[in-house]
Amino acid sequence: MNVPSDSMVADESGLRWRNDFATLPPSFFTRLQPTPLPDPYWVGRSDAAAQQLGLDPDWFASAEALEVLTGNALLPGMDPLASVYSGHQFGVWAGQLGDGRAIMLGQTETGYEMQLKGCGMTPYSRMGDGRAVLRSSIREFLCSEAMHSLGIPTTRALCVTGSDARVRREEIETAAVVTRTAPSFIRFGHFEHFWANDRLDELRALADFVIDRFYPECRLTERFGCNAYAAFLEAVSERTAALMAQWQAVGFCHGVMNTDNMSILGLTIDYGPFQFLDGFNPRHICNHSDTGGRYAYNQQPNVAYWNLYCLGQGLLPLIGDKEVAVAALQSYQTVFPREFEGRMRAKLGLPDAQDSDRQLIEGLLTVLLKEQTDWTIFWRRLSQHRAGANVQTVRDLFVDPTGIDAWLVSFSARHASVSPALAADLMCKSNPKFVLRNHLGQQAIESAQRKDNAGVATLLTLLETPFEEHPGFDDYAGFPPDWASSIEISCSS
Ligand SMILES: Nc1ncnc2c1ncn2[C@@H]1O[C@H](COP(=O)(O)OP(=O)(O)OP(=O)(O)O)[C@@H](O)[C@H]1O
Numbered sequence: 316m317n318v319p320s321d322s323m324v325a326d327e328s329g330l331r332w333r334n335d336f337a338t339l340p341p342s343f344f345t346r347l348q349p350t351p352l353p354d355p356y357w358v359g360r361s362d363a364a365a366q367q368l369g370l371d372p373d374w375f376a377s378a379e380a381l382e383v384l385t386g387n388a389l390l391p392g393m394d395p396l397a398s399v400y401s402g403h404q405f406g407v408w409a410g411q412l413g414d415g416r417a418i419m420l421g422q423t424e425t426g427y428e429m430q431l432k433g434c435g436m437t438p439y440s441r442m443g444d445g446r447a448v449l450r451s452s453i454r455e456f457l458c459s460e461a462m463h464s465l466g467i468p469t470t471r472a473l474c475v476t477g478s479d480a481r482v483r484r485e486e487i488e489t490a491a492v493v494t495r496t497a498p499s500f501i502r503f504g505h506f507e508h509f510w511a512n513d514r515l516d517e518l519r520a521l522a523d524f525v526i527d528r529f530y531p532e533c534r535l536t537e538r539f540g541c542n543a544y545a546a547f548l549e550a551v552s553e554r555t556a557a558l559m560a561q562w563q564a565v566g567f568c569h570g571v572m573n574t575d576n577m578s579i580l581g582l583t584i585d586y587g588p589f590q591f592l593d594g595f596n597p598r599h600i601c602n603h604s605d606t607g608g609r610y611a612y613n614q615q616p617n618v619a620y621w622n623l624y625c626l627g628q629g630l631l632p633l634i635g636d637k638e639v640a641v642a643a644l645q646s647y648q649t650v651f652p653r654e655f656e657g658r659m660r661a662k663l664g665l666p667d668a669q670d671s672d673r674q675l676i677e678g679l680l681t682v683l684l685k686e687q688t689d690w691t692i693f694w695r696r697l698s699q700h701r702a703g704a705n706v707q708t709v710r711d712l713f714v715d716p717t718g719i720d721a722w723l724v725s726f727s728a729r730h731a732s733v734s735p736a737l738a739a740d741l742m743c744k745s746n747p748k749f750v751l752r753n754h755l756g757q758q759a760i761e762s763a764q765r766k767d768n769a770g771v772a773t774l775l776t777l778l779e780t781p782f783e784e785h786p787g788f789d790d791y792a793g794f795p796p797d798w799a800s801s802i803e804i805s806c807s808s
Pocket residue numbers: 412413414415416417432439440441442443444445446447571575576584585586587806808
């Protein structure tokens with residue numbers, strides 16, 4: 316393996332490396348090298364993510380990139396490390412966790428951390444093997460880029476590489492590595508870790524690190540008696556509320572909302588057993604391991620709030636007053652509904668708010684619930700109807716159209732004062748035609764397991780521009796086939 320050297324010299328990748336996270340005290344991380352995988356091959360690559368990083372396109376296509384992004388070589392200036400965190404899993408304190416299979420290679424000068432997921436064991440691997448399998452890596456890769464293109468805050472994925480190295484799960488599978496990027500991978504669990512271990516100096520160092528880089532406005536607050544840590548908690552809570560509104564509006568189920576999977580920046584992080592809703596079932600549970608439904612679709616906003624309480628508990632020694640910490644969490648209760656209604660209004664093509672909108676939204680959800688109408692297809696057909704298509708395409712989605720007919724009357728009445736062109740445009744930009752349904756991912760995975768990566772590339776193209784029509788690809792925007800309901804996605808990855 317190459318030895319890293321001079322940190323700020325641009326290398327062949329076109330990037331200059333630094334690592335702000337490594338300036339934190341040594342108790343935050345362990346420096347270590349990824350464990351190589353034999354004979355890596357490309358599975359999927361996102362040129363859009365590469366461009367965001369400022370990565371040289373020729374280098375990204377090179378054999379060296381394949382080795383570096385599998386963890387088999389380092390570029391000069393990379394400073395690989397795994398970080399420690401703790402967390403609550405399924406509502407229970409789980410103690411120390413950490414990057415058990417993820418290693419941060421460094422941070423680009425443009426401000427993105429680059430992390431390999433599945434690149435070998437770390438001191439935080441516990442019983443795990445440090446690896447990720449091909450199927451879960453493809454899902455993470457595609458969904459990261461899909462969410463980004465939907466305008467939903469997320470960690471991104473630069474590429475997936477595979478290897479024939481064998482990995483044991485329920486059965487023998489092959490290994491893969493996803494390269495992820497984000498301004499920071501710090502989670503609520505990082506704060507909980509230093510709180511639980513009574514390491515207040517480190518807790519403060521972490522909070523200051525995050526505030527200075529990502530929430531500098533908290534230093535200027537006059538709220539909470541000029542308490543920057545309380546303002547920080549409030550800001551994280553509001554970002555999280557906004558994220559939850561986006562998840563709910565697009566029908567995204569995360570599946571494992573443990574506090575170690577909650578980003579301090581309000582990003583979607585850790586694509587495991589996620590799913591986009593097919594039919595509208597608010598109680599839908601996407602994670603086969605979640606037998607109690609803790610992370611069901613309709614629980615997500617409440618669970619996020621619960622997780623924010625855990626973060627608040629972790630920050631309490633810095634905030635200094637429990638009542639202030641509780642007050643800092645209060646705005647979640649107004650920001651989430653406000654953001655959710657805003658997102659739903661956009662889906663309905665309404666550029667401004669009226670008091671009756673909540674009723675319109677709730678009325679629609681009741682109608683969709685009755686027959687568990689397909690979430691994505693309904694919204695797309697409604698958008699097309701507003702753009703001029705016959706309303707019958709919407710009515711066809713219902714065995715008994717009585718409810719939707721009544722609702723469409725109030726929808727039309729509400730639209731009487733809205734420009735049709737403006738409404739149609741807003742709806743077509745708010746209601747994607749393409750989302751990463753389980754069966755689409757599954758088909759691409761099965762091809763990739765036979766070393767045919769064309770399906771991954773096709774899906775990536777569609778998901779990168781999910782609001783466009785893509786003539787000829789309607790099959791990817793259709794109803795899930797019957798066999799889709801038998802796909803079981805669990806925590807196994
Ligand atoms: N195969 C594995 N080897 C080592 N550690 C693992 C493995 N799978 C999961 N872990 C660790 O178990 C904990 C919980 O796993 P979880 O599924 O939430 O995370 P993950 O998918 O590995 O990673 P991330 O949250 O970074 O996307 C984390 O500390 C994670 O690093």
